[in-house]
Amino acid sequence: MNIKPTLIILAAGMASRYGGNKQTESFGPNGETIMEYSIYDAIKAGFGKVIFIIREEFAEAFAAQIEPKLSGKIEIDYAYQSLDSFSNDIQFSKERTKPFGTAHALLCCKGKVNEPFAVINADDFYGSDAFNKAYIFLTQEIQDDLFACLGYELKNTVSEFGAVTRGEIKTNAVNEIVSINERREIILKGGEIISLEKDKQEILAPDTKVSMNFFCFTPAFIDWMEDKYYQFLSENWDELKAEFLIPEVADQLINSGSARIKVIATDAKWFGVTFKEDAALVKEELLKLSNEQTYPIDLWDVKLH
Template sequence: MSAKPTLIILAAGMASRYGGNKQTESFGPNGETILEYSVYDAIKTGFGKVIFIIREEFAEDFAAKVEPKLSDKIEIDYAYQSLESFSNDIEFSKERTKPFGTAHALLCCKGKVSEPFAVINADDFYGLDAFNRAYTFLTQEIRDDLFACLGYELKNTVSEFGAVTRGEIQTNAVDEIVSINERKEIVLKEGRILSMEKDQQQILAADTQVSMNFFCFTPAFIDWMEDKYYAFLSSNKGELKAEFLIPEVADQLIKSGEARIKVIATDAKWFGVTIKEDAAIVKEELLKLSNAQTYTVDLWNISASIIL
């Protein structure tokens, strides 16, 4: 495929557990946000455009934070997610204030992307190896019926400070996903990784392969899930916490037989911020990467000569 792939970054989350706007918070040694490292790696590997999915009320502040650093290095666009986005005239509970999750956010990009794309979280660090592998797949293998998910080992994705949500991946003999089980209460306790969902404790293997919301799709996936969202909304319009999540929608797609999703294993080290206590670890890890000269201390000062 000749078109450069696009990177879509999910940055509209409310961050209720974190207690602040972590999407634009400084974590790098020169004040960089986590998402800047993802954009840096994407540019280095050959992505041609980035779309930020944000809340429209924060658009001005967000643009002021990222555009001075990025606008001359990669094409930038925005999509806005709100509770009312793609509501299709369905009335939902007036008590609900939070949009309906990551797949709902991706749906807000409908019409803005016409080439293969990767989608990631704004508050997760994925590593250069993951972007290299994603770019190769997006430019050499992807089809409207073959997508991909970057796979990480569970032991490298848990937090010492609280519960996290991870998509547990089951694969077949050719590394294609059979199912994605979205586990929403995974904790690290006394050296063991436990799933505490629905008050049932289950020990999970440290090398369990999980999704960190790094997927590779074509626009056909967005088109496919639109009707699924309307069905979801009809069933959950009265719910205050129900979410329409990418791993769960991907699992529906696999089970429908309309497309396959292969797992691309990466040895990149993941880290991210779910709760406030994670921030110190992220800052420490980014400083280590700078000290090791994996990234420059001032990420964008000389990046043009390195990555463009």
Template sequence: MNTRPTLIILAAGMASRYGGNKQTESFGPGGETIMEYSIYDAIRTGFGKVVFIIREEFAEAFAAQIEHKLSGKIEIDYAFQSLESFSNDIEFSKERTKPFGTAHALLCCKGKVSEPFAVINADDFYGFDAFNKAHTFLTQEIQDNLFACLGYELKNTVSEFGAVTRGEIQTNAADEIVSINERREIILKAGKIISLEKDQSEILNKGTKVSMNFFCFTPSFIDWMEDKYYEFLSVNKDELKTEFLIPEVADQLIRTGEARIKVIATDSKWFGVTFKEDAALVKEELLKLSNAQTYPVDLWDLNIPITLL
């Protein structure tokens, strides 16, 4: 399979815990957002297109901030997520203001991609190794019943500033996912990683592989997911906080036996912004990478061509 893959970026989140629009905030030494590093790595590993999933009311401002940087480097498209997207005219509670999460966002890309794709969060730094391995999988291995998830070690994905949610991965001998258990209240305490979900305390293994929402799919996954979304809405349409999440939908797919999901271990260092206090650490890490010449100080410096690898 020689089709150039697409990168889909989830950038429609409201960032309630962060207290601002972290998707478009400058973190890099040249004023870059975090997602620009992902796009840079995608371009130099051979991705041909990027699709941004955003809220439509921010489209004009978003395009003004990003498009001039990417012009001539990669094809750009947009998908818009709102609470009403794919609702089939269902009436939701007036108290519900947020859309239904990451899998719902990906569903909003239906019809936008016809080639294998990777999907990531806008506010996470994933690293070159992860994109390089994802591109290899997307161009050489992926099938309509074989997908992939980039696996990161839990110890490298937690925040010292509050609780986070992580998809805990269980694998078989073939490094394929047996289950993805979404852990929603993970904290750091006295050097230990603890899950507080359902009012129970459990110490977690620091080396456990977790999903950071970096998946590799074909468009068939979106088609399959659409029916699951309507099933989800039939049960959860009146819920105020319940979400339709990619790891949970992927877990359903595995359990039905309709597809396998391979875990691709990466030695890339992950970091991201969940809380406002994370911002200083992210800026420090990106500066270190620039000082080490892993990335240019200005990613889009016209005097520094992006070398395809």
């Protein structure tokens, strides 16, 4: 019997730059959230389960919004991320309220997922091509020492409204990642894409491959990064802005020689909401896709299998 892969959705972020809970905000023509389009594409591709990583205090409201739509369509589970998750009883500063980022969130799924899985952001639209290719990799190629990352072109992932964080991917001759450089401040300026990392400006090529936090792993990755998280905590427990991020942990994995990560190129069009001003563009794009009948106007009023 073939094991269906799981989709893990990172939905616990504070969205401080956006100024609201963008993970559950309506963007589609019938009130759909962005992540609903990812779930729709995942179900059509063949995924069997979705795990939402959320903050426990919002669990009841989150479930009330999402579960009626997904009932009977895909298995649902939850993992909860908080600052104290996997904390080793460390007493953090009262000024630190946010958990430690996307890899910390994924660690909160330990024991919840026992099959190959894809992990994505809740507030990014990835496109059906990405999920179809991820499904093929997760069911035909993945091993405990061979993972994958969906690669997007940088020019299609920046915002005209402010700085974004992107994982710059460098590959070898067989299209496996050599390094992932997490650039935390990429802006558009004068028609060019510029990285402001470490107080210096660097112009980046528009076709630079970047990670949008769409990775394909087995549970072995979660087990491997647990020790890395404890090491991270020992060095950063008193830092107010330190983050334990999936691309950076994946880069450590590659450098350790413990596994390889191949890049799966996708021609899917990405868009997402980092800033409030991005919302109008996302709504326009989703309406356009519905009008083109790429997606139904009412996303869940259809048979998916």
